[in-house]
Amino acid sequence: MSFVKYLLPALAASQLAFASDSCGDTTISTQSDADALDSCTTVSGDIKIKSSFSGTLTLNGVEKISGSLTGSNCTALTGIIAPSLVTITDSFTLSEATLVTELSFSELTTVGEINWEALPALQSLTFPAGVTDAGDVIITNTGLTSLDGISLETVGKFQITDNTNLKTININNLKNATDLVNFAGNWNKLEIEFPNLATASNMTFRNISSVSMPSLEKLKGQLGFWGTEFKSFSAPNLTTTADLTFNDNSALTNISMPVLKTVKGGFVVSRNDKLADIDLPELETVTGAIDFSGTFDTLSMGALEEVDGGFNVQSTNGTFSCTTFKKMQGDGVIRGTYNCKATTPDPTTSNGKSGTSSSSTSSGTSATSSGAASSLAIPATGIAAFFFAFAQFL
Template sequence: MSLIRYFFHALTVAQLVFAENSCGDVTIQSQSDADSISGCSALSGNVKIDETFSGDLIINSVQKVTGSIIANNATQLTSIIAPSLESIGHSFSLTSCTRLTQLNFADLTSVGEIYWEALPALQSLTFNTGVTEAGDVTITNTGLQNLDGISLKTVGKFQITDNPNLKKININNLQNATDLVDFAGNWDKLEIELPNLGTAYNMTFRNISSVSMPSLEKLMGQLGFWGTKFESFFAPNLTSAADVTFNDNDKLTNISMPELNKVIGGFVITRNDKLVGIELPALKSVTGAIDFSGTFDKVDLGSLEEVDGGFNLQSTDGKFSCENFDNMKDTHTIRGTYKCKAVTDHPTNSNGKSGTSTFHGNVSSTGTSNAASSSAAVPATGLAALFFALAQLV
């Protein structure tokens, strides 16, 4: 009997080893390749969808992929359906799958990284449970109309670009972003709602019609808006940020950041021709330069105590006085180059370029040094260091 038991024990071990070996890397060229792993609840390697695959791909029974799911240039792939898959350890990478129309991952909650590029036929996601964990997310050049099913709590890089049909993004669960959050080149009426985002690193927005971040408290890096179509920006809880830029937002009438007290870098507001006033009542410290130019009539910087870089404030219709700022320059509260003009026909930013969209070209600006300026037209991470370094030249 003991010999028989030993034989069956050895057979069982051999079967387990065989099963384990058969649940590693797999290349799928046809549905039969996918069917061959249907007995595996977990795959310990990568799933590569070959570029020759054609039609709908169904991955049954697999609950976990410790590696990546990859499809590159699978131009005849029309859908991927994985009803039981809960997690992908590394990358979910789909590139140049031009006929892909459906991603059905009903139970998927965790992904190491999402990277989707050149998926023009993909219009929606069937992620019923919702992906709540992902490291970085890059979605570019797709046909997606929304990101329903991406329900992240935290994210590293979140880059959503060149999706011309993307109309609305609401990621209700997102609380923290540790790398670049970037929206650009999507539908120009894109609405973005990030109601619970409290902390972030760099955030840049282009070509959007609205953005809501009522819980945002702290930005470690840049907050920038270029060429947007929203009328008002409201960040009621934001207390600090690095570089802050509002440039060429032609419908912007109001900026409200009542608790903002510190900008660790440069602060640029320029070429926002419908902006009626700049009111930052809690702002105390700017470690770079202040560069405000446009057609606004009101300025409230009543708590300002220090500007380590330059100071440029110019408007066509200013009803404010430069007297307080003159005194701040005299007492070296403003340490860089200084210019304040409440009323001027051609307001310029600190590098001599027009501060309004109604006047073009460079305007000479006697006494204004580039040492305290920033390039409002060129968004870049790390402008804080640039502002600080240039301020030392003054």
């Protein structure tokens, strides 16, 4: 009797240990490997899909992965279905899965990081619950036409690049982005809407046709637009940003930032040949340089009190006048190197690059003071650094 007394707890413990082992790190080569997890509500470890897996992978019963779900070079994988999965604690990473057409996660709401690269056959997501919580989201070179199912409220990095079928992005719930937001190389008619985004860190945009950020108030880092096709940019509530750049936006006719007060860095406007009037009625402080060049008629900055870096403003237009800014220099508002030219046939940026897309002139680099336009190259990583550097050579 005493033997049974001790045997039963021992058996129970051994069964618990066995169950724990079977619900830990798992490598999936076939559907049978996945079926072995059917009784695991929680997988306490990583699930790795082997590159040899063929067909659609189904994960039944698993509600939480306390680790990562990963697959690399899975060239025969066609889809992943996980009807009960709610949480992936670490990363959801797929790369070089060229035949994947389906990602169906009915209950998924929380992911530590999404990192998808080279999924050209994937056109849509089946995430009906909506992923509302993700640390970073990096989606590169997919066939996605929208990001429906990505319903973030906050995000770290948000990098959406080289998705040439991506036509619309509406992240209705996003209120805060704590790291780089970068859009580049997607469909050139891409329309982006961030209706509730109030604060962000760094935001860079290329190859888009429109962007809406009506609630944006503050950026800790840069806000930059290069080579876009939008006609108008409006940030009605933006008061503060770091480096601010509008470069080579061929269709841009209007910039509206009526309450912008502070640029904590450099402010560049160049090669926007259809931009006729620039009005910044509340701008008071620029801690770096002002570097505007182009074909604009008017430039109004009546509230300007302090420019700590250089001041380079050049326009081809005969109606533009430097008189107001010359007085600002004399009054000590402009504290760095001063260079203002009206009716110049070949306007240039402070580093000697052409200020209009119609001009090929590139004079020698002009002198800049501390905090001048060269300070705009703030540290960035990955593809954002490439595009920022590329833009400087346009």
